Amino acid sequence: MASLLEGQARPIRLADIARAAGVSHGTASNVFSRPEIVRAEVRERVKAVAEQMGYAGPDPKGRLLRAGKVNAIGVATTEPLSYFFDDPFARAMMGGISEACDATGAGIALVSAANQEKLAWNIQSALVDGFILFCIEGGSRLVDLTRERRLPFVALELGFQDETVSAIGVDNVAGARLAARHLAELGHRRFAVLSLAFADGRTGFATPDIVRGALYTGTRDRLAGYFEELARFGVDTTKIPVYETENEEKSTRAGLEAIFAKDEPPTAILAMSDRMALIAIDWLTARGIKVPQDVSIVGFDGVPDGALCTPGLTTIAQPITEIGRRAARMILDHDGAVRRETMGVELIVRASTGPARKG
């Protein structure tokens, strides 16, 4: 009785089918994976037995071990899982990754975790052939963790200068210059910068020291781009307030409060992400400050949402979807080489920027 019950609970294995059908496990395996090389009569018999015993088909867990390849790519971030579905930048990126995966039939495994410890575990135990890393905050830690798996991986939004890891990013300096020039040409001379983090966990006005010691060189490059270009228009960049935020609502609003509490509020804001730019538009509008009549804003990223809001967001657009596609392809066609690609960016002028107020 007991053995009968146990038999019920235990899932049926290929070997059980083979035994019941009176063939070797080799043949039974072939029935499922290469049916054409098995004699029709045998094939049908085995299939019938499998059907009758309620066999679920070859367990991918077993196959995997033998085959070695999972046929899935992991996408990891330090944010919670919902980030992939909420954040417009992430979503656009995932769109590109999806496309590449759809084309080759690969799957996508989302990896993230509530805390650092779990993140480490999740990366160690993810069943994937490689990783795409969304390096937002804590990007360097994510890279370190992933490196240990010794699987191919590519860092997105690179940020930090580690030439030994594959990465795809954009020309931050060029993009920043485009943004700055656009505003300068509209006559703006008083600026503020809503900056991404220079190092983990920081927030508040950034000093030159902080900028020099930047862990995230992407942030540093954007700032450098802004300043270089503005300097060419005779702007004293040392006077420009640079507020470091975490690319979310709370700290961005805090930054705006701080910036507009100053004596000479800016007529133009350079935001290092569209997310922050959109929050800024919202904040300003709620305070009766008109965009772009009173204050102009340029974002950075080119997320689809920027086209839909009112006013439409002027921004430096990255080829987000294309970056996603390429990242996925890098993992899928991995050849062992380290690749670093820098994509071009483009100024998209919409309604959030306008001529500076006279006077």
Next chain:
Amino acid sequence: MASLLEGQARPIRLADIARAAGVSHGTASNVFSRPEIVRAEVRERVKAVAEQMGYAGPDPKGRLLRAGKVNAIGVATTEPLSYFFDDPFARAMMGGISEACDATGAGIALVSAANQEKLAWNIQSALVDGFILFCIEGGSRLVDLTRERRLPFVALELGFQDETVSAIGVDNVAGARLAARHLAELGHRRFAVLSLAFADGRTGFATPDIVRGALYTGTRDRLAGYFEELARFGVDTTKIPVYETENEEKSTRAGLEAIFAKDEPPTAILAMSDRMALIAIDWLTARGIKVPQDVSIVGFDGVPDGALCTPGLTTIAQPITEIGRRAARMILDHDGAVRRETMGVELIVRASTGPARKG
């Protein structure tokens, strides 16, 4: 020489470490999975050897086979992968699923495929502990395919009446009645229905025969709800045009063309999804037909986007996130039982509905 080169290429296994460190595989395994039971001295030695040989840590492929549990849930649909990141309903649902997975540290594997054959393969080979199925079109096929894996699964947006599968859905009849009553009470008497599919691949005006033979009972129930309630207000429901679409732009627009080509155009539209409702608003506005002054629209689903567009969409809101959470929990805490849950819905009145024109 050759053997040396081969040694380079072949990844290092736990057994290699054990041999090099002069311990058994059992001990080597313990060093990584339960370090506390290994004597400190031995532990450090093994770790040092592992480090020095460039061991990537225990391969999850091997562990998996032994452990049996993947600690990930698969989310499957017949749409392309990008659906998960584009579609507002799917995104809201994924938000709920993410939450539940984050809470337990489980991963999410996205499963989909370009064609039916690949879909079958992807479902067969997905490394997951269970599935959540997005049953849009082709839902019944998706369920059949998944059933073969003999893993726990739950169907979302149930639709069809198969009492043997776990599912979470909403009270379609009640929701539809709420929508219909709202419009009727506003004085509307001329209606049109933008319907979801009654069976796969259909599009165009639905006849009573089609409705009776519905494969997707969810669609049928919503229609029944609309009609029941309207009948109570004395509306002749046999005159109401019901256009079946595929819940995307093209066929929805075709439906609107067809509906407004009729002699007596409706003053109110009952849309079975917010997606279609939003497309309808867009289509009408583009034609100079004012919403809600000329035509009122009620959607169904309650996606976040409905609150943001202009005019805000009046809709029947499902507790989407909560459904996602529950679905994930069903898989994570699976106990072998078949569960069918029906969630309540709620009428959310925004600006897309207004009093019927006099006359």
Next chain:
DNA sequence: GCAGAAATTTGAATCGATCCAACAAAAATG
């Protein structure tokens, strides 16, 4: 210094498949 308890370590068995060299049977060829 020794028995007995406690802490470590061992190594075979197992998870569920696929692969492949060797063999057997059937078919084709001379």
Next chain:
DNA sequence: CATTTTTGTTGGATCGATTCAAATTTCTGC
């Protein structure tokens, strides 16, 4: 009818780990 080909089947080896009962070592207390 003997010989070569072709076709189909077999069963052991392997993928990379974990587990657990048994063996061994170390520690306690006297």
